[in-house]
Amino acid sequence: MADRNETAQDETIRDLARAAMAESEDAVDVEGDLEMIRRRAAAGDGGVVVAIPPSRPRWVVWASAAAVVALVAGGLVVALRPRDPDTVRTAAPPTPATTQPAQTTPPETDPPATTTPATTEPTPATTVGGVGPSPAVGPPIVVDYASPPPLIEPVPFARLPLTPNPDGNGVQVAVRRDDVVVVQPGSGDLSVVDWAGAARRVDLVEGLRSIVAGPDDVVYGLRSNLDDYNVFRLVAVATDGDLSGEVVAEAEVPSVAYTELPVGALGHGPDGVVDRARNVNATLIGYVDENGDPLAWWGADPPLLVAERSGLAPFYVTQVSQLGGPTWDLQVIADPAAGDPYIRWSPPAPTTGGRVVWTTAIGPDTTPESDFAVNSMPVIALLEPDGSGTWVRLPEEWSVASSDVWGTVLLRTSDGVVELAMLDDALAQAAPPVDPADPPEATVEGELAIGVQCVDELPCTGLANTTDGRIVAYDPVDETLTVLGPTGMSIEAVVALGEPLADRQGYIETVGPDDVVYVGALTTDPGDQVFDLLAIPLTGPNAGSVIATWSGAAGVGDSNLVPTAEGLAVVECCGPDFERPTPDDDVIGWVDGNGDQTTFDGVVFQITLRDNGNDLIRTDGGASRRFPLPNVASGQRGMPFVVATDDGGALLRTSLGPDQQYIVRFHTDWEEYRVDNTDVFQLDPGVGVVLLQPTGEVVVRDGDRFVRRTLESVGTPGWPGSTESQIDPWIVTAPGLNDYIDENQPVWAADPISLAYQLRPQIFPNEFFTAEYDAATGVLTMTNGGFLDDSVYAVEWQIQVEQGSDGLFRFVSGSWGQQCQPNRGQQDFRPELCI
């Protein structure tokens, strides 16, 4: 309950908030601003360039303005780089295109009139940019020139001779389902290149710009109109069949709007070729087949995309939205010397797998003397259907030439050769082979999406893993179960509990199959301090409700509830069982989301102790693997907390005392029967690990935060070396130990007993280990016995240690002796061999 001070603070907060609202409302000129809206609406929002992300990206405004200047200048290219975009006013937007019948009297440059009139009805322009509420935007997908994304290496699948092109016009490329169409200015033909790299030439009387290919054997592109300079012809040219190379349909588009187009300005829409760059998503010409007959799109509609950009180079944000789909927030931090090459910005485009690509360049301008920047370091954003995305970097000489649902074509022109490669091939080559035994290291550290909340001192928010690695939090304040993503940094769902459990000291025990959470809570009998176990589904019609209760089953004495295939086995801490759990243990059977009995087919664990072994056994279906327990985990009470890791190993939490907490990272690369002591981490003082994660990280509590950490950041790995014992003289040395301590300042060197476990990191079945330190003499005495040896029963080491000015203990000298089995020699520890 909030105290009086907090209540007063809340009132202060509320008063200030209300005062701010009132103050703001009073200052609003409602009628004046309403008039402004009327004007803007009447002007199509084109008359004023506002400082907010406009409904049309600014660069569209600039490009249109540049086109106007170019036209007015009568062909003179006016280099306009709008350093001050707010001074630029929009040109008239392009008018909706209408599909025209193919001319029965074609221009002189075209073949005789053999074209079939296109019967496609004009498609009204549809602009999706800037209309309606902003869709949900995913997390920022950032590219930063200071830490460039990974470089991919395109693998050419085709090489064509480069046609000399003194005008410097670019090679035109368009991807189709079964091939790629290439048009080289001045070549007099186009090339149809299949995936094996074989090229077939098709004569062209006139070149094509901004080409789009398919469906069917047709390529679409822009041509000038010698009869009317105010319009361009958007023609459909057959690439196969009787009319190969001929125009089979065409439409007109205003030349003012389609001058200086970026790569990929035209693309595929559901009904025809659409404008991706100017009048975004307007259909410009309907699809036709190689004879000019109307043609429907093949398969699912291609996605319609829109990009809105805010900011200027070197840093800007582009939001790419898919109509009816996700919005990706792309944040670009380019080199300070990068410019705004607006003419080169390509619009977003679909690619394979439902993904979207968007390209830019984040390096410095390579032509600083020019008015138009040509930035280096080309990068591609790969945007996934789930709203996520990544960046990759292209080699300098490569660029994206075409992208559509059939793939993304990369282009390089050099040494008289045009080379084509597919982005998917480059990505596949760049992706490292997946080795189940060696998965990529998770490197995500940071604060979880939920914090710690407590009701008084207890209960507080508790965490557990689902069987597939997500995190579930029980929040006793909100009385909710929150499901987080695997990294814990995103919230997937919040499930309100059907009944409050905080008053019953509720805590989360585990999550079983079918996403059923098992929560411990005091029994409802007020006089009884026994905990019940409650089953609560996270999903389905019973989400948040208690669907099963086991009275007195949780928190009884020193028992642990250990997941098995059948349910939670009740493992007693201190009984005679040296296998935990055993088949004889009581089991609380798993239930599914409806309360029906079910089983768990995931990884389960068992430990063996004493002469049954000294192992952790990981069982995944029919396959089991034994890991030897390190010395720090060999004296277990009950069952330690263990989590299966994704790499086939496990994380285990254990302790030797309040200041000696350990996490053991069992790894599949351990030698058989040997502990790798560098995977035994002693936690730094004060670190409270609350959850082990399948990815190998841990979640620690830091005040009122939960923070995900690597083991290396919360603890110190064990000493990688080992002691060496000699006979005559009976001395023991620790080569390299002091140097290691000097260099790494390990936490285990701060305490002689912890140091003892570094000198003897592993014991074997049936063995025992003790360590005592005499502060007066500085002697650390370690005893290891119970050997399954018919001669030696035990060994004792006397280690002289010294504490340095840094507080850490170091090895000075050591001696050792043997204690023999009965009738096999001395019964005390002496520097003599047993017989």
Add this chain to the structure above:
Amino acid sequence: MLVAERTFDDYFRDCYPGLVAFGASMSGDREVARELAQETMLRAHRRWDELQEYDHPAAWSRRVMSNLLIDRFRSNRAERSAHDRVDVPLVADIDGVAMRGDGDTPVRSAGGAVERWAELISPLTARQRVIATMYYAEDESVAAIAAALDMSTGAVKSALFKIRRRLRRSIGEEATDG
């Protein structure tokens, strides 16, 4: 019964002042608030035929405004981060508040309630600012906030817990600082 047809002008007069106030309270900058509120209203105007059929067109505009504010905040944060990297001095952040040369610590002068509220919520994330303003300034219920922001009520409660804790701490520090 005849129901008088509601015009866009009526809708504008009802909603616009609140949107500006909401934006100003969150950003601390009346001009930013005005621009974003105008953008919201312009979008509403474009689709008024559809909007006027809504039971609560004001909720639609609130959602658009919230998204614009959050987007603006994120964009600005990215720019600020980039400015820091390239060592470009920044003259103002989203809140219109002058920043020191390191672009880190806001330097504020005593202002009105808008500025004081914006300063109080400035440590919060963009979404938390929206939630805080809706909750404290507009007395919106948890359910209404959840509906407006397309969040679960549990997520709103969780956010409010953090917001409350943070604001209490700030208020407490203010009191201590005198």
